[in-house]
Every structure is written in C-alpha cells, then in structure tokens.
Amino acid sequence: MFTHFGSVIWGLLVIWAMFQQYIPPELQQKLERYAYKLVCLVNPYVLIVFPEFSGEKLKSSEAYTAIQNYLMENATAGAKRLRADSVKDNSQSPILSMDDHEKVTNVFKVVKVWWSSNKTTPKNMSLSFFPKTKDRRFTS
Structure with a gap:
C-alpha cells in the first residue's frame, strides 16, 4: 500500500513539474482557478484572513486588534506558545497573544473555529515614505 502511495x-510531482515548465502562465492561471473551484466543492471550510495592518500608513487593523483581545480572553489557555507584548498604560501585566505559526481551537456560538497566527514576508519591497515592514502578521 505504501509503495503504491509513494508512486x-x-x-x-512529475506532472506538477511539467505543468509549471511547459504550460503558458495564462493557461496555468485558468487551470488553477478551475482546480480551486473543484476543491471548494468538496471542502466545507471557509478561510478568513485578518491582516495586522490596513491601509498604506501601517494603521493597525481594528478587526485584528479585536480578534487579539477575544483570543487573549478565550483561547490563549489552549496555546502552547504565547507572545508577551508590553502595554502603554501603567498596568504591570503584559498582553499575551498567540505566537507566530500557533493554532488554537475555540467554540464560538456552537461553531467550532480554528484560529492560527502566521506571518508572511513580501517578495518585493517598494520605495515609499512609509516603508512597509518585512514581515506581515495575520490571523486566520
């Protein structure tokens, strides 16, 4: 069974390499779009991404902050790795949030939700008066 699975x-992998090398990019995009639609027919889950920053001037996203506050109160007990951030006011306790690449499960109004904290590094950097950070965090 394992030898059949390996083959x-x-x-x-061979088909994927040939696909990337010999099929024109326009056709690749169309085939990937149809493959995505096919996968969506059998996948019952929805992925929602909340970026840490919104807009050009690196304004912190209100949705991301609200999710962090919700997870801090309800889901950090299930996380194995936490990140501690200092607070600006005079309180002594740090704010705990999920570390990068951490996943937790939570039940919200009888719906099971999987939360994950990730970051991506943009491939190209642009020259701007408001430089973008190298890593972009998001919660999904």
Missing part, C-alpha cells in the same frame, strides 16, 4: 505522489 502516486511521485507521479503527481
């Missing part, structure tokens, strides 16, 4: 994976 199937190897075959898919």
